[in-house]
Amino acid sequence: MHGTPFTVAFLGPLGTYSHQAAYDRFGNTVGYYECKTITEVFNAIASKAVQAGVIPQENSIYGTVIETYDALRKQNVGFIRGEIVLKVQHCLLVRGGVKPEEIQCIKSHEQALGQCRGFLTKNFPNASLEKMASTAAAAEAILTSPKCAAICSKLCATLFNGLEILYEGIQDQNSNFTRFHVLTATQDVELPPPAYPAPSQTHGLVRLTARRDVTPRAPPINQILAALDLTVSRLDRRPQLDSPFPFCDVYFAELEKGDSSASWHSAVEDAMKRVKALGVEAELLGLW
Numbered sequence: 104m105h106g107t108p109f110t111v112a113f114l115g116p117l118g119t120y121s122h123q124a125a126y127d128r129f130g131n132t133v134g135y136y137e138c139k140t141i142t143e144v145f146n147a148i149a150s151k152a153v154q155a156g157v158i159p160q161e162n163s164i165y166g167t168v169i170e171t172y173d174a175l176r177k178q179n180v181g182f183i184r185g186e187i188v189l190k191v192q193h194c195l196l197v198r199g200g201v202k203p204e205e206i207q208c209i210k211s212h213e214q215a216l217g218q219c220r221g222f223l224t225k226n227f228p229n230a231s232l233e234k235m236a237s238t239a240a241a242a243e244a245i246l247t248s249p250k251c252a253a254i255c256s257k258l259c260a261t262l263f264n265g266l267e268i269l270y271e272g273i274q275d276q277n278s279n280f281t282r283f284h285v286l287t288a289t290q291d292v293e294l295p296p297p298a299y300p301a302p303s304q305t306h307g308l309v310r311l312t313a314r315r316d317v318t319p320r321a322p323p324i325n326q327i328l329a330a331l332d333l334t335v336s337r338l339d340r341r342p343q344l345d346s347p348f349p350f351c352d353v354y355f356a357e358l359e360k361g362d363s364s365a366s367w368h369s370a371v372e373d374a375m376k377r378v379k380a381l382g383v384e385a386e387l388l389g390l391w
């Protein structure tokens with residue numbers, strides 16, 4: 104990709120929170136590449152169509168972004184290089200002139216519908232809820248569906264002509280943040296420097312898979328974490344799809360560096376060796 108500008112993929116269209124998070128990190132120093140789904144962002148990174156991507160990971164009201172963790176289960180999924188935390192204030196948008204009592208359906212990304220569940224139950228108990236690929240895709244869709252409203256950011260009211268804001272700040276808690284990951288295909292892709300000084304690396308993400316079909320006496324998660332012997336600041340799990348046994352999981356352990364001055368990268372590598380000695384697969388998915 105010599106000579107091509109650094110390009111960053113995000114869940115589009117323009118106006119999504121992913122777009123805003125990407126812009127917060129990379130500004131106008133890079134090119135942008137809109138994707139229709141989060142999975143497409145991962146694919147664009149893996150196929151090297153882009154040098155980096157921004158992926159939503161977790162929301163402070165609704166929790167884990169499932170599509171992201173399902174993608175992180177796959178091989179060669181990319182490498183997490185940073186995080187961006189974005190304040191999320193959802194609005195309810197309609198086509199100009201539409202009254203609240205005329206709204207029959209509400210469209211948005213499932214995360215946004217989940218973050219506004221209390222508001223929707225109270226104010227629109229009879230409206231049908233429609234999952235869309237993103238909040239801005241929902242805003243675009245209501246241009247041609249006048250009986251529907253969209254949950255999205257305020258920015259969409261300026262980006263899409265003919266839409267107006269009916270309500271602002273409709274999420275169930277006023278304080279609402281989404282954390283995004285910055286991903287590249289491999290650890291060695293050079294990232295443009297951030298506008299503010301980057302903190303030194305203090306996080307890591309390791310995928311842990313105990314395969315009962317390969318290691319019948321695979322240890323339980325508490326023994327795996329004991330072997331890891333590092334601070335685990337969060338633990339997510341998704342089903343192991345390729346196991347002949349039901350209810351076997353893949354774990355994602357987010358690690359946090361303690362006070363030690365030793366190299367963080369080698370501390371994580373050593374911890375993974377201890378886990379592998381138990382017959383458990385350990386894959387490094389990020390350091391940031």
Ligand SMILES: O=C(O)C(=O)C[C@]1(C(=O)O)C=C[C@@H](O)C=C1
Pocket residue numbers: 114118119120121122159160162168191212214215236237238239281
């Ligand atoms: O639909 C968008 O605008 C997105 O960027 C996706 C997403 C998410 O998946 O969590 C990002 C932030 C908000 O939490 C709602 C939706």
